[in-house]
Amino acid sequence: MGRCWNISRNGPVLHGGRPHLEAMVSEDCSTHHRLAALIILQEVKTRLDGGPSFHDLIVLVWNLAGISILQALSIYLVLFFQKRVRYCFPCSSTADQSALLAFRDRMITSDSHKILAKNWSVTSSVCDWMGVTCHARQRRVTDLNISSMKLTGTLPPQLGNRYFLVSLNISSNNFHGELPRELVHLRRLRYLDFGINNLCGEIPSWFGSLYKLQYLSVRIYSFTGSIPPSISNMSSLETSWLSCNSIEGTVPTEFQNLHNLKNLIIESNQLSDPLPLHAFNLSSMESVSFLNNSLSGILHICHRLQKLTWLCLAENNLIGRIPSTVSQCSLLRYLALFGNHFTGSIPNGIGNLTMLEDLYLQMNNLTGKMY
Structure with a gap:
């Protein structure tokens, strides 16, 4: 042939x-x-x-x-x-301008919107607009930060056409609706903050396509459902902040593939399965918090967490003894295990944590004294 x-x-x-x-x-x-x-x-x-x-x-x-x-x-x-x-096509700042104008036009009238309506104008370069940063040579939009501007509206699909975007921060506003799937095209993103909005739906599986992402925040949101295993494809991820949603289930075992993960914060959700021990097998981890969930099981920790400085497992349903291995987390500065069902005595090894500044063990069934 x-x-x-x-x-x-x-x-x-x-x-x-x-x-x-x-x-x-x-x-x-x-x-x-x-x-x-x-x-x-x-x-x-x-x-x-x-x-x-x-x-x-x-x-x-x-x-x-x-x-x-x-x-x-x-x-x-x-x-x-x-x-x-x-x-x-077209690969120019004109395309960036059109996308951001579509974004502006979806915002409901407010004082902040009026500021953007005046500042985001076709009479000026998009690189001079409020909250916009461009690449010095290519003049393409690389950074969009419109956080804390009291903006209201929905996210346009055109936002996904900003192929040069490296950082996107729309946190602390009042955006609503679901995330447009077109955002999957933002393959250069390293920083993504959607936190403190009224956006809804499930955590999209296409997050896993943002393989260069280092920081992901969707805290204080309205996400439902479970954490998609595809997030483990974000091999560069260092911080995952998913607090204050309605996420169910547990942390997928695939998270153990995130070898660059340093901060895993999933507070005030509805996680209910046994404590995901695989999340504690990452030697890169520096802070972990599952505060205010319904995780159960026995705590096994600190075998590989020599870099851990912050650990909060408070207000869950953990049982058994506090393991003596906690002393192996020698860099711990903050340890909170209150509001669980721990029994037995406090391990003496906690006294060897010379860096420890805050310790919260109340509201358990612990006995004995701490020396």
Whole structure:
């Protein structure tokens, strides 16, 4: 079937000045071979849209089409070019301006909205707008911070078209509705703060596609459902702050793959399964808080948490003894285990925590004295 591919040494065939699927299939091959070639191209194009790796696509074309590796590479480049044309045109600050104007227009009238309506104007550069920071050379919006401005409204899908966005902070406002799925395209994001709003729905599984994200905050929100395992795909994540929602279930075991996670704060939710011990197997962890949930089980901790400085498991349903291994968390400054069902004596090892500043063990069934 190799003769059906219309690829020359000078590069891919163009159709009307642009690469085209049918133009890559030779007119000389038989009807059924031509149809098969088009099906192969469509399959590769579909997988390209889904975001597989360069290597996977080349191998796919090579294996399916029975052609040389150079021809496979040429097919890949044509399809990749088509994708870039579709998603990146126009690549200018004008597109950033249009998206932010759509954002502005969705906000309900308020004093702060009036400020934005005046400041976010087509008469000035988007890089001069309030709360907007642009890349010094490319002049594309990289940072949007409109936190604590008493804004009300919904998030437009156009916000997901800001491919250069590295930081997005809309916290401490009154935005409502669900998160638009188009935000999945913000693949360069490193900082994302949606906290203290009235946004609703479940934690979207597409969060896992934001693999460069380092900071995620959706605290004081209206999230329901469970934590999606796909969050474990955020391999760069350092801080996850999910407090004050209505999240159920437990922390997925996949979280043990987040080897850069330092801060896991999931307070005042409805977590009810046994304490997720896998969350305590990350040597990178510095602070953990599951305050005010309904987690149960026996506490096993500090075997690998030499960097831990803050631990709050208060107001849960934990049972058994406070483990003597807690003394292995030698950097602890804050330890709160109050409001559980711990029994037995307080382990003497707690006295060896020389960095400890705050200790809360009340509202348990502990006996004896602490020395």
